[in-house]
Amino acid sequence: MTNASATAQSALDDVAVLMPAYNGQADVDLTLASFSESALVHVLIVDDGSTPPIVAPALANMKIDVLRMAQNGGIERALQTGIDALAQRGFRYAARIDAGDRSVPQRLAKQRAFxxxxxxxxxxxxxxxxxxxAGEPLFMLTPPAEPNTIRRMRFFRSCFAHPSMMLRIDAVRAVGNYRAEYRCAEDLDLFVRLMERYDCANLPELGLYYELNEGGISATKRRRQITSTMRLQLRYFNAANPYDWLGLAKNLLHLVMPYRALQRVKRVLLAPRASH
Structure with missing residues (x-):
């Protein structure tokens, strides 16, 4: 093997894809097949009590382990367990994705380099x-890239697509890991705590195809998610930041607006405009 080949092969050795899964074997297979990298991709599937159990698909250029939970305990516990398992295995970065979503080629290499x-x-x-x-495009999420902008706007808009994130494992554990204190808003809870000690950012380019699933947490547990988000907003509220006030108003509106109506508004506001 040449030096260049060896370097490419080892380029992602400290990165592992972290995917929690509860049933949905076909979605797991679809998502993992979407990864296209120049190096071996390590994957940890945390099977959150699926019936039948999730089976690792046989995919070229991919090393997949399955960590089985004895019973279904929710995404918060699955992610916490997954982070601890990756730390014990010596990985430095965890690349999140959810079953049903699809990765853009070279996503992991780009994020790790940054x-x-x-x-x-x-x-x-x-x-x-x-x-x-069915894979039809609905709208693009183009959150801000700069850490300071994200800090200001963290409660006003969704500044991160959770399944697109690459996380530094030691930092996640240093701030207390994922936790179940804010059910259905475990991602925002983690990001707020991370931003107290570190920076969080976005690469301003396409990295993920996110499946809008009517059976997902954002749809089926929406009220709990909004309530948890508002609890976080109040805990970390900064009265001098106008975006914190706007974020509270926005979530109050979300409480009274039906989920499907909200999705229709998003499609209108965020759909690509035809060029003239």
Whole structure:
């Protein structure tokens, strides 16, 4: 093997894809098959009590382990367990994705290169194309890239697409890991705590195709998610930041607006405009 080949092969040895899964074997297979990298991709599937159990698909250029939970305990516990397992196995970065979503080619290499060059960045997301179950594009999520902008706007808009994130494992554990204190908003809870000590940023390019799933947490547990988000907003509220006030108002509106109506508004506001 040449030096260049050896370097490419080892380029992602400290990165592992972290995917929690509860049933949905076909979605797991689809998601993992979407990864296209120049190096071996390590994957940890945390099977959150699936019936039948999740089976690792046989995919070239991919080393997949399955960590089985004895019973279904929710995504918060699955992610916490997954982070601890990756730390014990010596990985430095966890690349999140959910079953049903699809990765853009070279996503992992791009995120790792950025985080290596910016050691104070503990979480790095990417722009995300939201699609239907059939893969049809709905709208793009293009959150801000700069850490300071994200800090100001963290409660006003969704600054990160959770399944697009690459996380520095030691930083996640240093701030207390994922936790179940804010059910259905475990990602925002983690990001807020990370941003107290480190930077979080976005790469301003497409990295993920996110499946809008009517059976997902954002749809089926929406009220709990909004309530948890508002509890976080109040805990970390900064009265001098106008975006914190706007974020509270926005979530109050979300409480009274039906989920499907909200999705229709998003499609209108965020759909690509035809050029003239």
């Amino acid at each position: 985080m290596q060059a910016h050691p104070n960045v503990a979480g790095l997301g990417m722009w995300t194309q939201v699609v239907t179950r």
